[in-house]
Amino acid sequence: MSIIRDSSLAPMGLKKIEWVKEFMPVLSQLEEKFKIEQPFKGLKVAVSVHLEAKTAYLGLVLRSGGAEVAITGSNSLSTKDDVCAGLDALGMNVYAWHGATEEEYWSHLKKTLEFCPHIVIDDGGDFVHLLHGECKDFAKNLIGGTEETTTGIHRLKAREKANELNFPWIAVNDADCKYLFDNVHGTGQSTWDAIMYTTNIMLSGKVVVVAGHGWCGSGIAERARGLGARVIVTEINPHRALEAAMKGFEVMNMDEAAKEGDFFITVTGCKDVIVDRHYKVMKHNAVVANAGHFDVEFSKPHLKAMSESIDLRRPFIEGYKLKDGRVINVLADGRLVNIVAGNGHPADIMDLSFSIQAMSARHLALNGRGLKPALYNVPREVDDDIAVMKVKAMELGLDKLTAEQEAYINSAG
Numbered sequence: 001m002s003i004i005r006d007s008s009l010a011p012m013g014l015k016k017i018e019w020v021k022e023f024m025p026v027l028s029q030l031e032e033k034f035k036i037e038q039p040f041k042g043l044k045v046a047v048s049v050h051l052e053a054k055t056a057y058l059g060l061v062l063r064s065g066g067a068e069v070a071i072t073g074s075n076s077l078s079t080k081d082d083v084c085a086g087l088d089a090l091g092m093n094v095y096a097w098h099g100a101t102e103e104e105y106w107s108h109l110k111k112t113l114e115f116c117p118h119i120v121i122d123d124g125g126d127f128v129h130l131l132h133g134e135c136k137d138f139a140k141n142l143i144g145g146t147e148e149t150t151t152g153i154h155r156l157k158a159r160e161k162a163n164e165l166n167f168p169w170i171a172v173n174d175a176d177c178k179y180l181f182d183n184v185h186g187t188g189q190s191t192w193d194a195i196m197y198t199t200n201i202m203l204s205g206k207v208v209v210v211a212g213h214g215w216c217g218s219g220i221a222e223r224a225r226g227l228g229a230r231v232i233v234t235e236i237n238p239h240r241a242l243e244a245a246m247k248g249f250e251v252m253n254m255d256e257a258a259k260e261g262d263f264f265i266t267v268t269g270c271k272d273v274i275v276d277r278h279y280k281v282m283k284h285n286a287v288v289a290n291a292g293h294f295d296v297e298f299s300k301p302h303l304k305a306m307s308e309s310i311d312l313r314r315p316f317i318e319g320y321k322l323k324d325g326r327v328i329n330v331l332a333d334g335r336l337v338n339i340v341a342g343n344g345h346p347a348d349i350m351d352l353s354f355s356i357q358a359m360s361a362r363h364l365a366l367n368g369r370g371l372k373p374a375l376y377n378v379p380r381e382v383d384d385d386i387a388v389m390k391v392k393a394m395e396l397g398l399d400k401l402t403a404e405q406e407a408y409i410n411s412a413g
Contacts, residue, residue: 003095007088013082022347024347026355026386029389034065040361045067045068048072048126050079054345062361072095075339076096078335079097079099081098109126132165150179175382177352177356186219189349191219192227198317207263208221209234209261210224225248232249264287282328300330352390
């Protein structure tokens with residue numbers, strides 16, 4: 001039985017799911033494929049990803065392939081109660097609600113694993129953490145899992161290096177069809193959608209500081225420039241710093257950038273990128289937001305200690321008034337701004353990411369029992385097949401090598 005906030009919200013949740021399906025043609029094709037093939041027949045799948053309409057559709061696609069699915073959210077502030085109600089109305093086991101406390105959040109995760117899944121789909125590594133610790137008993141059927149995020153991959157690599165990874169895991173985040181599009185274009189668009197809607201402040205002519213120039217950070221920086229901002233990038237990696245500079249962005253350390261910015265976006269996967277010494281030199285009404293997985297990238301404890309009051313100025317905007325009268329505006333409580341204060345990535349982009357998830361889960365269902373505990377890449381043929389399906393769905397032209405060209409490329413010289 002589901003644990004949700006309000007079952008009466010189901011009609012709107014169902015409409016949201018139907019809407020995103022219209023813009024996820026590859027996942028729709030996989031749904032039809034799975035209905036015939038039934039790759040998950042007799043298997044249980046647990047899903048922990050930001051629980052909104054696009055994730056809901058992924059859960060339904062897995063179920064169409066014969067899986068018994070239990071689903072929860074990977075961040076309580078991104079969970080949509082109407083979508084939870086919609087899934088519950090369709091007979092899926094749902095354990096989540098918006099704004100769950102820390103205790104409730106972990107309780108929902110544990111409840112989702114309680115039926116001892118064969119396959120798990122994780123976002124950020126919380127399932128992995130539980131299945132290797134407190135919920136070991138729920139891993140008795142586990143074939144393996146998939147991971148959606150950069151942060152989750154970092155956790156898995158650390159566990160693998162320490163010989164503490166007990167199951168095969170597929171690095172969905174590292175597939176070309178994921179990071180080249182979801183991380184760059186999805187994060188880039190959805191981050192600014194959320195910030196501009198939430199603040200109602202023009203970006204053109206402002207100074208934007210983007211902490212981190214990985215795939216996500218580069219997408220955020222490019223879109224800020226496209227919207228008319230002057231963009232500063234901060235980095236610890238010299239190669240990424242050079243890349244940012246050669247793209248025409250200013251590159252400096254955060255100590256200097258803190259004096260310049262009107263908007264600060266952290267997207268590093270690390271903690272304490274912005275701390276007290278940076279807040280001390282920021283402009284009045286500077287806006288600080290996070291697009292990394294956890295709410296530790298800029299230090300809220302430091303900012304709170306420096307403030308004489310905290311005021312909810314608009315939905316998802318808290319103004320920290322410092323003792324000298326300046327106000328630092330924090331968006332979405334430091335959580336993922338694009339999902340907490342916005343709608344998350346566009347459905348068209350998540351069509352690629354969740355198609356990779358679905359096919360990776362299929363790969364585990366068919367081949368996972370023969371895999372040793374380790375972190376694996378998405379099979380090359382899966383990545384390529386999804387890309388071709390998306391190209392066709394977008395009605396794009398694609399050239400093909402002739403036999404002579406194939407021979408030339410593959411020749412020794």
